[in-house]
Amino acid sequence: MSLNWELQAQKAKDILQDSIPKQWLLPAHKLPSADEKNMEDFPRKSGLLSEKELTITDMSATSLVLEMGAGRLTAEEVVVAFLKRCVLGHQLLNFATEFLTDRAIARAKDLDEYYQRTGKLVGPLHGVPISVKEHIGIKGLTCNAGYVAWVDDISTEDALLLKCLEKAGAVFHVRTNQPQSLMHLCCSNNLTGTTLNPYNRTLSSGGSSGGEGASTGFKCAPLGIGTDIGGSIRAPAAFCGSYGFRPTALRNPLTGAKAPEPGHEAIRGVIGPLASQSVEDLDLFQRAVIDQEPWDIDTSLAPVPWKRVNPTKDMTVAIMWDDGYVRPHPPVTRALKHAKAKLQAAGLNVIDWDPYKHEHGWDIISSMYFPDGALSQRTLIDKTGEPTLPLTAWAFAYSSPNPLTVAEAWELNVQRDIYRDEYHALMKSRGVDFILCPAYAGVASVLGESHYWNYTAIWNILDQPAVVFPSGLSVDLQLDQISGEDKTYTPRGEVDDREWSKYTGPERYEGAPIGLQLVGKHFKDEETLAAGALVSGILNDETEQTRSML
């Protein structure tokens, strides 16, 4: 049965529109003009948020919990501050799919009441507002996962991760945007449109957790929840100047996150945190979840407790300057050089990383994304006749035109396991604890241009934990001019040429922060976050006293 897809899509727009707390909307004339790119300073300029609210939204989750624990902030004023910033962010960046204003405020009041009555916090995330990618189900609310066909689907239960976070004290205040098919590193769909980058609105906020990129990058939430099967947490974090963590698979519970291929586990999507302020907040999130032993409910998880790990400088970081396939854009390389100098000055052992068969890794994972020839996805799209967006078609093209047989799919599993074992052995034999590398070939993608995934996807096929954080640098109109050997660089092939050509100069990416990615060994999630906190602190000139991890 063919439906009028636009009528169906309108329902998602209505849900969003009806949910916006109108009292905080800025009138059109107070908004920046459409050609203003960088929104970083607008919250202060807007006049919507009080000085205290600006301070609150600049705080980390860790600090907010400390303040609430000391009675200096209430959960209600915290969530109201972030909700106001959300409304502003949404007007500027179109990142939300639904505001949860009333229930969030009611929940915050309950937390405050509990605190006043007992003098205690309910858990390690007491009163922390967390934004939630739309396809992570919330009981009683619709869940469309970026498909018009699912616009009426209502979740019958909260996703398990949300239950854990809620038990730890979290407040869910806004749901966020995702691309059609969940398989763009950009963020555009036929339901609620396109999400923009807070630092440059001609750029994408990344994807598929692009709503979360904007949410955390614009500080609409100290923590957010994304999912990642090829970079979907890390690309948005890198594009938007925030923090993002891809845990090893089988650690965080994915139960209740909706996607068209349930049971497809050759390559496992993961669910994990983004944060607006710090790597430490990513650890806080992980700790709060895994301390609850979610494997005792979702038995697909590995029962591995969340260790407490102290950052240490006694480690070897290897820098991967280039994956051997697609050359990073000049600002990214500059950030890596900056990092190398800073880390060496801080006394870390820094060497180079020679990448191992990344093209082979991409061949495996790209064949695994849609083993049924994307039939599951195409069927959903065809159901309503919604247009297939260009980046959806791009991703579907990874699949073979015909579905794989189960035996062909098994052969990919074998290749995956061999490759993962080999890469792990290589890190050990080279004495490398962590790999520091680009999170993307460029600093961000111009809207619709996110074609090359393998600076992130490679760690999905290898199932290694990876954390993204700002390098401390942004695109610089002087320093990032194409110069030196870049001027005469001859791309290695079609893909390299396509990606390199996108960098016509820093102007195209003006204002964008430069994120980097630190990758740990398989299942060394805690160590990766501890190292990420240390490295991030060094790059951003924080003293060790500034932050404490635990």
Next chain:
Amino acid sequence: MSLNWELQAQKAKDILQDSIPKQWLLPAHKLPSADEKNMEDFPRKSGLLSEKELTITDMSATSLVLEMGAGRLTAEEVVVAFLKRCVLGHQLLNFATEFLTDRAIARAKDLDEYYQRTGKLVGPLHGVPISVKEHIGIKGLTCNAGYVAWVDDISTEDALLLKCLEKAGAVFHVRTNQPQSLMHLCCSNNLTGTTLNPYNRTLSSGGSSGGEGASTGFKCAPLGIGTDIGGSIRAPAAFCGSYGFRPTALRNPLTGAKAPEPGHEAIRGVIGPLASQSVEDLDLFQRAVIDQEPWDIDTSLAPVPWKRVNPTKDMTVAIMWDDGYVRPHPPVTRALKHAKAKLQAAGLNVIDWDPYKHEHGWDIISSMYFPDGALSQRTLIDKTGEPTLPLTAWAFAYSSPNPLTVAEAWELNVQRDIYRDEYHALMKSRGVDFILCPAYAGVASVLGESHYWNYTAIWNILDQPAVVFPSGLSVDLQLDQISGEDKTYTPRGEVDDREWSKYTGPERYEGAPIGLQLVGKHFKDEETLAAGALVSGILNDETEQTRSML
């Protein structure tokens, strides 16, 4: 290309024949006649083994290591004793595929030399002879996995598990038989024939690790290694009066075990120990392997250390008398009643277990065994034209005639995960720590009759650890006559009827020990073995002082 399969198969027979240490062969006239069933007492009668050798082969791995550690036994005399018993066992039961006499003795001498030089043992399995199921690869030796087509295949590396065991001090002295396709709960192939049950040679030694069942049941090795995707460790242990453990998947490394569907992971086969003497030896094996952190090499494993768990009577054991689908034979039910009385008398909390959708579980797992319509297996068989054995055809019939699509395979994964989560939740809500149940509908299978797998396979689909041990009882020609309500029992359907009809009376299963199965929660492997040691000790009237676990 069609080969003469019999010529090919002869190669496997030759490898076996050439490897037998002829000096220990009994002449035909000294062997029992073919119609003598129970071989239990024959080692003593045979005159082949000295009194000391009989004592050695009656000892547990734990005790052997203690004796070697005290200098009271040498590794060489230990392995020679077991090798002699192997030769005898093989003449009676046809359980071996290859003897490793020279290398085993050389290895034992090396261990003795090390001990004499240092006064130390090389590891927790110092000098322990371990028999190895043939499809577990040994570098430089052929590996046919029960297929004539693979008779010339030579392993390029030792299986990872063997490397771990060897590092811990183990001595591999004999390789053991398996059925064609590895998918019978009996043990018959076109290469080296059929393995028989040591307690009754008209019965099967079980399968697919049937060589291991006979090896441990006849005490040809204190420990053996099997694999299990539907009961293939536990059925042989139960049939042969020995001990067997199916660990949770992702704990022991399967790398290097050969099978026709590499990369097929919807239902994961596991590798694990059998033991001739005790549950404690199963724990010793697990400890020796997992303490080496095999996940740092085989990254498909979950990095879960092997805990030290002390047995405790503070637990609830629920008895599953019947799976609701196939009624256990009278001796099995008698053993469960015996167990209930003993456990209650020992002060354990014993309740009944109402099985939850076991038929549904079977529907899922049986559909998962050959998602490609058994094409991988059929192709291998067709390659040489070897006959498809009846139980091979039986197993292949589980598959749908046409290969599943990848999407159909995903749907089974979803069903599997839901079912596993539900079962886990049910054990928690009912306050049950362990389920005590049959390991098979009968005490053993008459040769070629092992049709119903679901007393074991259910724990494969649920991925729960399960240990099998002797109940302390054997089939009794008086007590196990069909009587009372059994006389008028009306089977619930075709399957129940087929299985129930096999029990025409105790005579058919004369001499067979009755094994039972104790099942723990997902990933509670250590607790399951600790409880199994306790329960096994209680059933066999051992005092707590008799054995110590750690």
